[in-house]
Amino acid sequence: MELHQLEAFSAVMSAGSITGAGRLLERSQPAVTRQIQELEADLGYALFNRNGPRVTPTHRAFLLYEEVERSLIGLKTIEQRARAIGLDEAEPLRVAATPALAASIVPRAIASLPPLGHTPQFQLRSLSAEHVVHEVLTRTADIGLVTLPIGHAGLDIHWIAExxxxxxxxxxxxxxxxxxxxxxxxxxxxxxxxxxxxxxxxxxxxxxxxxxxxxxxxxxxxxxxxxxxxxxxxxxxxxxxxxxxxxxxxxxxxxxxxxxxxxxFFGVVTSAGKPRRAAVDALLQSIEHATRELLEGVVLHPAQQHDALLQRETRxxxxxxxxxxxxx
Structure with missing residues (x-):
């Protein structure tokens, strides 16, 4: 598989047609068609059902799309980071959170951060709880805010809010x-x-x-x-x-x-065993402050109470x- 083939596949999935994908990529329609055909030949299965100029993704195409998008985003991130390193810019601070927490607590925490010596760029992704955990475990997110249960090996739970x-x-x-x-x-x-x-x-x-x-x-x-x-x-x-x-x-x-x-219940997590930057620690403190400020009557439990809290609710x-x- 070649990068240009994956880009063509992603563009067709987004645009819904070969013509539209060509416009997005600034490539000719025959070029996009050829790249899709080459990708299908490499994979050994069809990605689209053709109906004139329109195409309909197959079930396998939808399964593949998420992985391709993750890879393309990762490559884009590497490119941006490589350029930032050359300019001595701070590494972006990446946060993954469930939609409710990404829309409420995280923006307030970022806005309340005190001035940092080398102010980082922030990246916030709104994901399902399971995907937030995955982002932190794979270290593509520095901090995760996720609803319980989160008893996964490889996570450091800083506290649990109730x-x-x-x-x-x-x-x-x-x-x-x-x-x-x-x-x-x-x-x-x-x-x-x-x-x-x-x-x-x-x-x-x-x-x-x-x-x-x-x-x-x-x-x-x-x-x-x-x-x-x-x-x-x-x-x-x-x-x-x-x-x-x-x-x-x-x-x-x-x-x-x-x-x-x-x-x-939700917890704030980072990857276990990974050294944390000062900017990450500063945001962790700001998230705690925003949580106390936003949620009236909130109780912050220590991480070791995770299983006990779930057992209590069962009882x-x-x-x-x-x-x-x-x-x-």
């Missing part, structure tokens, strides 16, 4: 005038929330189950911000993490605490299910 989830409703909703919202008040409401069942979602489901309420989950999404915007549009009541619910000021919705504490969920009268 703060209760919140509900968001349209500002004109009667629930918006209440000091807090009881789960029983949501029994006849459409619920909008997150979808990852191995992280926050299972605690939300457990809280409703313990209260003997069959939640009408009208919309589930992979990003809390989507849930908030759905609530703003009137699609339902959003139950989301506090970083999104409290950290993003969105007109037209009102955040209210729930009468039942549904904990949101609480079981107790609530057995004794729902004590959940209010």
């Amino acid at each position: 703060a209760p989830c919140v509900a968001l409703v349209q500002s004109g909703d009667p629930l918006a005038t209440q000091p807090s919202i009881a789960l029983r008040d949501l029994a006849d409401r459409r619920i909008v929330t997150v979808a990852n069942r191995f992280r926050l979602r299972h605690r939300i489901d457990a809280a409703f189950a313990a209260a003997r309420i069959s939640a009408d989950v009208f919309l589930e999404t992979n990003a809390s911000l989507n849930a908030v915007m759905a609530a703003r549009a009137g699609a339902g009541v959003a139950i989301v993490d506090p970083a999104t619910g409290l950290g993003l000021s969105i007109e037209g919705v009102t955040a209210r605490p729930l009468d039942c504490a549904i904990p949101f 609480v969920s079981r107790a609530r299910t057995k004794h729902p009268e004590h959940t209010a």
Whole structure:
């Protein structure tokens, strides 16, 4: 495989046509066609189904695309870093975070950094929790902010934040005038929330189950911000993490605490055994400050409490299910 072939493949995936890819790459259509054909011959399978000037990616093309994009971005990063070294510029500080944390806590932390002697460039990537862990483990990110569980070998957990989830409703909703919202008040409401069942979602489901309420989950999404915007549009009541619910000021919705504490956990991690630059340590401190400032009532647990926190939540969920009268 040649670099120009991979670039042609990536461009066709983005543009949806050979002609469009040629415009993106400033190459002729026959040249792009030839490069795709050569790549398919090297791989031994088709990447696109042809229909005149249009092409449709095959299932294998989508599987390959993520790897190709990661490689091309990596090569671009190497090129940029090589040029920066020649100019004696500081190495970029790379942060990977789940969407909720990337949109709320990280920007506030970066903006609050004190002046550094050699100010670095920052790179922030919003990824799924699993991909954040991968970025830190492979050392393509200096810092990761990721929801629990994160008991992976090769990670240094600096601390674990715990703060209760919140509900968001349209500002004109009667629930918006209440000091807090009881789960029983949501029994006849459409619920909008997150979808990852191995992280926050299972605690939300457990809280409703313990209260003997069959939640009408009208919309589930992979990003809390989507849930908030759905609530703003009137699609339902959003139950989301506090970083999104409290950290993003969105007109037209009102955040209210729930009468039942549904904990949101996230940790700040770096790669184990990797020496840290002063700029990384400075940002770690700023992230901690931003977390305390943004999340009212947040508790920061030491890293060694990771397993105990998850076990505690399992015990609480079981107790609530057995004794729902004590959940209010």
